[in-house]
Amino acid sequence: xxxxxxxxxxxxxxxxxxxxxxxxxxxxxxxxxxxxxxxxxxxxxxxxxxxxxxxxxxxxxxxxxxxxxxxxxxxxxxxxxxxxxxxxxxxxxxxxxxxxxxxxxxxxxxxxxxxxxxxxxxxxxxxxxxxxxxxxxxxxxxxxxxxxxxxxxxxxxxxxxxxxxxxxxxxxxxxxxxxxxxxxxxxxxxxxxxxxxxxxxxxxxxxxxxxxxxxxxxxxxxxxxxxxxxxxxxxxxxxxxxxxxxxxxxxxxxxxxxxxxxxxxxxxxxxxxxxxxxxxxxxxxxxxxxxxxxxxxxxxxxxxxxxxxxxxxxxxxxxxxxxxxxxxxxxxxxxxxxxxxxxxxxxxxxxxxxxxxxxxxxxxxxxxxxxxxxxxxxxxxxxxxxxxxxxxxxxxxxxxxxxxxxxxxxxxxxxxxxxxxxxxxxxxxx
Numbered sequence: 094x095x096x097x098x099x100x101x102x103x104x105x106x107x108x109x110x111x112x113x114x115x116x117x118x119x120x121x122x123x124x125x126x127x128x129x130x131x132x133x134x135x136x137x138x139x140x141x142x143x144x145x146x147x148x149x150x151x152x153x154x155x156x157x158x159x160x161x162x163x164x165x166x167x168x169x170x171x172x173x174x175x176x177x178x179x180x181x182x183x184x185x186x187x188x189x190x191x192x193x194x195x196x197x198x199x200x201x202x203x204x205x206x207x208x209x210x211x212x213x214x215x216x217x218x219x220x221x222x223x224x225x226x227x228x229x230x231x232x233x234x235x236x237x238x239x240x241x242x243x244x245x246x247x248x249x250x251x252x253x254x255x256x257x258x259x260x261x262x263x264x265x266x267x268x269x270x271x272x273x274x275x276x277x278x279x280x281x282x283x284x285x286x287x288x289x290x291x292x293x294x295x296x297x298x299x300x301x302x303x304x305x306x307x308x309x310x311x312x313x314x315x316x317x318x319x320x321x322x323x324x325x326x327x328x329x330x331x332x333x334x335x336x337x338x339x340x341x342x343x344x345x346x347x348x349x350x351x352x353x354x355x356x357x358x359x360x361x362x363x364x365x366x367x368x369x370x371x372x373x374x375x376x377x378x379x380x381x382x383x384x385x386x387x388x389x390x391x392x393x394x395x396x397x398x399x400x401x402x403x404x405x406x407x408x409x410x411x412x413x414x415x416x417x418x419x420x421x422x423x424x425x426x427x428x429x430x431x432x433x434x435x436x437x438x439x440x441x442x443x444x445x446x447x448x449x450x451x452x453x454x455x456x457x458x459x460x461x462x463x464x465x466x467x468x469x470x471x472x473x474x475x476x477x478x479x480x481x482x483x484x485x486x487x488x489x490x491x492x493x494x495x496x497x498x499x500x501x502x503x504x505x506x507x508x509x510x511x512x513x514x515x516x517x518x519x520x521x522x523x
Contacts (some may be wrong), residue, residue: 095144096156097249101416103372106218106252108423109473112431113295114189118182120212120227121233124462127209129202133169136200136237143231144246145370146196147447148219155219156249160196169211172203178210181471183298186494190216198228208464217471222448223359237462250371252362254413280380284349286440287477287499288340292370293432294435294498297472302509303465303490308516310487315520319390321397324447327482327491328352328400330515332381334508335442339478339500350381352519353444353476356409375409376409376416378441383469389518431474441476450485459486478508 099107109115132246139147141160149156158164172181181203192196197216211232227247234241268313315322335341336350356375359366379399385392401411426434435441448468450456455466469492470481477499481492492510495506500508514522 094210096151096154097371098154100250100253100372101420102254102374102414103218104420105416105423106134106321106372106473106486108420109431111215112474113185113297115217115471115473116186116188116190117217117223117225117471118185118212118214118467119223119229120178120182120184120210120467120469121463122205122208122210122227122452122465122467123233124208124464126207127211129171129200131236132200132202132211132232135448135453136169136232137165137230138235138242139231140196140198142242142244142246143228143370145198145228147214148197162432163194164196167199169200169202172201174204178203179298179300182212184470185214186299186469187296188214200232202333202409210467213465215299218372219373220370221357222446222468223357224370224372226368226453226455227368233458238460247370248368250366250369250373254358254416256371259473270439280349281351281438281440283347283353284380284440285341285344285347285442286436287442288342289432289436289477290498293496294337295432295474295496296498297494297496298502299469299492299494300505300509301467301490301492302512303488304512304516306488307357311520312516319393319397321393322400323449323484324354324445324482325393325397325400326516326519327447327480328354328379328396328445329381329389329511331380331445331480332386332392332396333389333441333515334451334511335478336381336386338504338508339442341404341442345428348383351378351441352381352388353378353439353441355444355446355470356412358409361410375412377403377408377412390523391516393519435475439475441482443478444472444476445480445482446470447482448484450483452521455485465490467492472496480508480512 098325108113137160140295144157144159146158146160146164149158162357197219199214202211231243313323316326332352333352356377358375360371381392381398385395422434452467455463466483466485468481468483470479472479478493478495
């Protein structure tokens with residue numbers, strides 16, 4: 094059995110999972126009607142060839158068992174007729190992986206009109222988005238391009254986050270990490286906290302919205318002209334939406350707004366990790382001042398400056414130090430106090446996970462038969478609302494995972510409308 098050591102983010106995610114299921118999902122929208130039996134066979138073949146099945150934990154290490162007759166009972170689940178994608182995903186995000194005999198992947202099928210959705214809900218601590226894209230690629234090609242099927246097991250990542258602190262750059266990296274942590278704590282003293290009701294229900298719901306076709310090209314051109322990225326623009330749009338629609342406490346000395354972002358750390362490693370199966374994510378955050386929140390271009394510019402500076406200083410990599418602090422704190426506080434703890438020390442109004450699928454295998458099959466690729470991010474105990482923005486071809490959509498106990502479902506349409514209005518206004522000449 095291929096074995097790897099549980100890294101610091103995985104330890105943190107497993108703590109969060111004790112508070113509420115820390116599940117994520119990725120979904121393929123495919124043209125045609127779909128064949129559940131063919132999907133079932135392709136799923137089992139893909140998992141078996143990749144060497145992925147039930148997870149075995151042994152202290153600080155974990156590994157996977159290949160599928161066998163016993164595990165094949167965990168196959169593709171067909172959603173009941175009439176079930177919407179949003180309802181199914183919402184239900185599954187709140188469903189625990191509490192059976193140690195079950196693999197950490199739950200594949201599903203939802204029939205549509207001239208298309209279908211084939212996706213997987215997964216226990217997020219075992220894998221990041223990059224790794225799950227490998228699983229979905231192997232599932233897909235076994236149905237639509239079998240000559241490309243992979244027949245060798247995946248390689249589990251064999252290094253942890255300490256790779257960022259190698260001797261050649263260790264002193265500087267630790268110094269930046271300590272300094273950024275101090276600035277991070279100081280900045281959060283000036284931002285608004287989310288209004289969290291007592292004994293908050295941590296269940297989540299999920300929704301997805303597609304931006305009208307043709308919007309991506311002009312948006313990308315406007316971002317280039319203003320020396321920023323699409324991620325900067327998306328974060329600014331989310332900040333505007335959170336400022337207007339997420340319940341935030343009003344305090345005289347707390348007028349700013351903080352957002353978090355998930356960052357793929359694989360490109361920052363000194364050795365190749367692109368094909369390693371595991372979880373390698375970091376965090377960054379931006380703080381938006383009140384005077385910036387009302388001006389589209391000023392807000393984007395302020396966020397772009399912060400993101401460039403954090404990248405230059407290596408903040409995504411050194412976020413591992415904050416994770417270590419989170420793991421230590423999680424050992425001392427109870428699960429029912431976790432949300433209050435994070436809102437006190439990490440008062441994030443929302444977050445983003447942004448992925449450009451045009452750098453992936455999906456482009457070979459888009460738009461036919463692969464019509465879209467949808468990602469679903471968990472909120473965790475840190476924030477009440479997370480956007481997953483995904484670009485494929487000339488289109489993009491955004492998916493929202495949110496806690497209805499904090500962000501009422503009737504506000505989701507307004508949040509989505511504010512997001513779209515912001516990016517439309519950004520494209521206009523100044």
